[in-house]
Amino acid sequence: MYEYSFVKIELNVWGSKPKEDYQDIIHRYASKGWRLVQIFAPSTKGYGSAAYFELIFEKPLN
Template identity: 60%
Template sequence: MYEYQYVKLALGGIFNSKPKSNYKEIISSKAKEGWRFVQIFAPATSGYGAASYFELIFEKKGRLASSFILNTLTVQIVK
């Protein structure tokens, strides 16, 4: 099982579509915390045909998944 985290990244505005934050720094920071970058998502566009924000999507294995893997490995080692 995986946990997911979503980070909203605001864009500059109608005539400036550059992100207000450095997405590369956000991805690197989350990777150091154990999160894996999965995708950048652009929502439906506004009336001017441009998105007002992006979402960065991250995942990492949840505690339940890690526990299951450890238990499985232990059983395999005992056999």
């Protein structure tokens, strides 16, 4: 069995750049035993770009 954690990363409206350093988040979670499973990008907003994406992590249950 695994447990999962979902981290939502908001994107700036202009330029669609992440508001947070996603690489830093991935390194931080990895140091705590989490494994990155997927980066999920939802469907786009009305003008063609996503408002956010999610990092999905897993680790075995203790």
